[in-house]
Amino acid sequence: MIRARCEVLSNRRTGRYHSLTLVAPEIAEDAKPGQFIEVGVPEGRDILLRRPFSIHQASRRGGWAGTLEIVFDALGPGTAWLAEARSHDVLDVVGPLGRPFNDPGDLSTCLLVGGGYGAAPLYFLAEELRAKDKAVHMIVGARTAERVFKPLEGKRLASSLVFTTDDGTMGELGRVTDALPSVIKRTGAQVVYACGPNPMLRAVGEYCRDLEIPCQVAVEELMACGLGICWTCVVPFIALDGRGWWNVRACVEGPVLNAARIWWDRWLGASADDQTPPEGFTAAPEPQLAKPWPR
Amino acid sequence: MIRARCEVLSNRRTGRYHSLTLVAPEIAEDAKPGQFIEVGVPEGRDILLRRPFSIHQASRRGGWAGTLEIVFDALGPGTAWLAEARSHDVLDVVGPLGRPFNDPGDLSTCLLVGGGYGAAPLYFLAEELRAKDKAVHMIVGARTAERVFKPLEGKRLASSLVFTTDDGTMGELGRVTDALPSVIKRTGAQVVYACGPNPMLRAVGEYCRDLEIPCQVAVEELMACGLGICWTCVVPFIALDGRGWWNVRACVEGPVLNAARIWWDRWLGASADDQTPPEGFTAAPEPQLAKPWPR
């Protein structure tokens, strides 16, 4: 992990999103798909905390030319401010942070499922997987066409690619999870990587778990530090033996986690205040634990 | 009083100071020497309150061309931010505020004493006095030459002008108060107007009071609102009959006040916590109250 003052190379719109490229050779050198950076908001503003963003691309051009690209949606004060960054502005960046997606090991057919800006880190992953001669298939979904992130980039990288939009303005009408069963069947996917809104990750994760396909998801939870020192970013995570659970930090134990071990109901659902896991939760070890995800 | 969004026409350095010109026709139309404006810092910053600045020039060019000029020293977060303002930026301005310097009425020989950026509003006053065919003499002092505000402007406006600097880098070595006695004697000043650091105003005011020369000073006190609603900006002020005192608001009853009626010791001095005026304070009406300042 490095803290660096990074010059903005460019800040462009990409559909609904902003795509920010930073001169960050040291961070780019280390960055792996699924990791993120934390960008500081300037001093003197009434927001204090850094903003986390997944790494979309890390160009390791050697020397001082290495760049990092992040993609973001201008939702609130931090991202609105970032959307105003101009070339040559200097940002305070910490990264790369968190655990990346794991290498699939012997498994050769990979399915990458992205929702909204969650597709951004998957293109980075796709590059890495292709470099290892893996078969890469993708599903990229969003609410509407202008939120489908860099469709051409997806087409370039994936052997097969399905788009979905909630409003049917691009690709299939519906959600990525509607397309998931047929794509898994068609491609014979042996491993699934997903990034996107948490409920999407949950749906993908639960489907894969039922099929006993290993599935890694890059989660999002509010983060105060990104460094593992504040314990704000936790996700309820089931023990390896399926007995009991613990709150793991998305910023250091994650953001990439084994989907099958996340206790989704407690995290996102109605039972969040319930300290006792539901019936059968601790009794049966998770199906996919028979094929532990290589880590 | 008007609240307006004002475009920055220019923002230049003037010696140690910054000189900011705003397109502010409505405020300029009303502005009188000694009044001030309050400039908003932008939303989202951790400082909330506006910053007060004396009006240096108001050009009433008619229609939408009217401009306002303020001069400031970049001392803290607000002025540092303002120093970065560029042409075409838009500032949130309230003004003109406060009571201006009074018309000297029948008195015809005026002495204007400025310290540091305090000279800025006096040039505006000098223009007005000259337009009324008054004799205008000036003393302009500062710590050092680069803090002597617009010396050429002073020379253009005043019939006689003495500079003083604490370090002797320009004009006479010393303070404006060192030059005051001889200038008053030489010019036969009948009325004194002063603006500058409060201790300077005190020294000028007390000297004039002893000579029974009416003296108006434009004071500075911390201001939260500038509108008369918060009561932060008060100055202890002696009743007209010399009996008792009250805290008046520098933003509405001032910033221009009759120097002879300010209870300087309580305001700036060691007796600030003392609620009882010193011996003789309430007994004797102030000398210059015999010639009440035309207001």
Add this chain to the structure above:
Amino acid sequence: MMTEARLDVDLNGVRFPNPVLAASGCFGSGREMAGVIDLAGLGGIVTKSVTWAPTRGLSTPRMAETPSGMLNAIGLQNPGVEEFRAKDGPFIESLGVPVVVSVAGTSVEEYSQVTLRVRDLPGVVAIEANISCPNVERRNQVFACHADQAAEVIGAMTRLTTVPVFAKLTADVTNIVGVAQACVRAGAHGLSLINTLLGMAIDVETFRPRLGAVTGGLSGPAIRPVAVRCVYQVAQALPETPIIGIGGVTRAEDAVELMVAGAWAVQVGTANFFNPGAVAEVAAGIGEFLTRKGLAGPTDLRGKVQLRRNVPEPAHRRG
């Protein structure tokens, strides 16, 4: 077509055209602002606290800025209740905006005497008992620090007048709910929550306190989370008692936050200083907010905080 929301509120009989009032000490009596802004958009005005005798207040510096907030130590400067009646009385009567007179004092007797002199002023719809100003000579003059002392003042005031009395409380206590309950039992019609937090700042160059009075009251957005918490706690305990939420309101969303926590109305203090139009703008913004949400009026916000988790997720989690 969306119907526009109605903004008027009824605090168990005390009515305001909209739920946003100017806070005490942050708007004068309105007279100072009459030439500056259009007062018609205001829900009401709470006057600067008035005491029995003319009060000169504390030495300057009287304010210090702090991150997203400010400290003040005015010390209740005011001309005393007689001059208040003479100068502000006619103005209040002619104003057409409901006025709440804030009453302060250093003894039960003083609160009583001032109450007697303001209860009959035309245009006054309520009295706010400022028993929580931190800028008093001795901490034991902050009656809202102790339930029994607070109740004594409120009891004395409510016995003297039929004008509804709101008790203004401080968050600088171990148990604000206990103080609130005591005030209500003593006859308070409602509660104003919160006054400034006791704070201090020091100039590191001179080592002098940045306030002439050494300590002062912290206000502004910085304290909003404390105000929301206090309103929530008291509203949970006293759901029938009108609460006016105060603390760090600068935008309509801030007011909505306090109302969802349990406030029936809100007051805007510090924001007036940097935005003279704040009160009316917040009120108008609440109207737009309600209309956008399809809500009929402020009562659809009051205390509507969703404590169960099974309500819709925020948009970013829906994808």
Add this chain to the structure above:
Amino acid sequence: MMTEARLDVDLNGVRFPNPVLAASGCFGSGREMAGVIDLAGLGGIVTKSVTWAPTRGLSTPRMAETPSGMLNAIGLQNPGVEEFRAKDGPFIESLGVPVVVSVAGTSVEEYSQVTLRVRDLPGVVAIEANISCPNVERRNQVFACHADQAAEVIGAMTRLTTVPVFAKLTADVTNIVGVAQACVRAGAHGLSLINTLLGMAIDVETFRPRLGAVTGGLSGPAIRPVAVRCVYQVAQALPETPIIGIGGVTRAEDAVELMVAGAWAVQVGTANFFNPGAVAEVAAGIGEFLTRKGLAGPTDLRGKVQLRRNVPEPAHRRG
């Protein structure tokens, strides 16, 4: 030539190489940061509070940003004192930076038991009794809310160990000086002031509390004026007792402010989150400040607030 100031401090026997420590819950045990920054510049580390049993903490969302501050509701997540001993014990021993172990619990018994398990850890120079965390199930578990309960916990802990105990107090009380005095009488070696203020925030779109636990603790620059005031009040009452000032320190000037108010040392919490190097930078900045002022060390700051007005005016008033 100016001589460089010395930074080491002695809190009546508890020594730190400089007066700036990492605050509890805002730096882990230091282990997480060892790979990120050079720990050598730290005055000390206060560990995340440790409880008897492993504690999972509260539901997310666990934080919400507020103006110049943040709310947190972590709920003391920690692996319990046994795993703390096993995992953090060796790290602390090898660290070379003084460590203060923060101890939390829900009963006097639990504080005692944890104290017994941490008092012998090598490298531990003091224990901080976190009796003021607002993120507990019931408010009556905040022992620092009441002088007698605070004293009971501190008394039990100090009877069990010769390791100096600092009582960490909350500002959410009517009389912090009373609680401080009770702790000192019960044997507290020093006081850590302050913990977070109880606060709350609500999402106005969903009407849900922005924290899973509904209320949480407010920290950051927003609360600094309250921390300065608490340190000042307690220091005036207990000039011989070491005080560690906490609350909103992000820069050296903030630390100086707390020390001038009466703190013997300071802790940096929230600032670590956005500036991982904050603790060491604040310490270095204090050094530069002292040198610039021609002061010899931190004791030249401690409690040096100038209450008399006859000290030099700030530069802008001199002209």
